[in-house]
Amino acid sequence: MNAAALTPASDLAREMPEPAGERLDRVAAALASLRDEQRRLERLGFEIPLARCHQQRRYWQFLGALLALEPESR
8 A cells, every 4th residue: 555545445556457447446345445444544633644534535536537528438
């Protein structure tokens, strides 16, 4: 796992799968793991990691929106 990644699922160093459906699944997994991590950080009161988590969630939400625009390959 990349040192900057908050969760293994949100690690940007991992390769993105080729099929569009798998890419969207990867984004959904990253967002779910970051959502759980955000709740944990809120409970602990860690402000800087919480801000990083929010930033990473925004990135993955943006990436998910971009990937949703891609036409399905047939």
